[in-house]
Amino acid sequence: MRKLRVAAFYPHPDDMESQVAGTLLKYVEQGHEVHVIIAMDGRRGRGHLPDNVSWSEIVELRQQEAIAGAKYLGVTPKFLGIEDHRLLEDRTCYETVITEMENLNPDVIFTCAPNDYHNDHRALSRLVINVSWTPVFFSDTKAGVDFNPDFYVDITKQLPTKMKMLMEHSSQMKEDSAEALTTLNRLRGIQCSRSDIVYAEAFKLYKRANWVKAYELLPDDNFEPPIQIVPTLEKN
Ligand SMILES: [Zn+2]
Incomplete structure (x- = not known):
């Protein structure tokens, strides 16, 4: 398998860990090059922090948490520093994201689904598909809401590390955060x-005009593409 340059464009510190960390761990294990880009500064994610903690302190803390999470991948995230709730399809944001995309020139891109629950997630998703020319996979929505996957990656072995990465975001995580994600990955x-696949991450491929061999862009799982996601016909 050729060495891939993988770019994970996610909105806030902690989204990469929640949505795609198991798959990124697998890419790293298989010798691929992984880049993590965090578009927004996370200032609105007060989480458990008291009201007297300033936005600039929250930004600093969340960057440190993101750096700690990404260490498990052996990478340092690139912070684009766009203020939370201010990611718009305007010239400035467009230039920021496309410059990063051009610098990386990735083979494959991961980002949020365009119908994910948070406005920043939806905005980044739109921006990423508008500034990219290589295949884009959308990761699962929060709680899998309105997400009908095309592809699955077995993360059974990677799940414990994914949870450790998530827990690095201690300012954000509630007791049930890990449980909710584990449950979603179990459902997938x-x-x-397959009895040997306990946990999986699920993805949709952004459809453009031309077919791509999408499985060749996902980490090698050494099993047959398991599922054709098509409705079955009922005999009558
Ligand atoms: Zn987020």
Whole structure:
């Protein structure tokens, strides 16, 4: 398998860990080059922090948490520093994101689904597909809401490390955060219909005009592409 340059464009510190960390760990294990780009500064994510903590202190803390999380991938995230809730399809944001995209020139891109629950997630998703020319995979929505996957990556072995990465974001994580994500990854594992796949991350490929061999862009799982996601016909 050729060495891929993988770019994960995610809005806030902690989104990469929640949505794609297991798959990125697998890419790293298989010798691919992984880049993590965090578009927004995370200032609105007060989490458990008291009201007297300033926005600039929150930004600093969340950067440190993101650096600690990404260490498990052996990378340092690139922070684009766009203020939370201020990611718009305007010239400035467009230039910021496209410059990063041009610098990286990735083979494959991961970002949020365009219907994810948060306005910043939806805005970044639109921007990424508008400034990219290589295949884009959308990662699962929060709680899997309105997300019908095309592809699955087995993260059974990677799940414990993914959870450690997530817990580095201690200012944000609630007791049930890890449980909710583990449950979603378990559901996706069940959908693979393979007893050895306990946990999986699920993705949709952004459809453009030309077919791509999408499985060749995902980490090598050494199993047959398991599932054709098509409705089955009922006999009558
Ligand atoms: Zn987010």
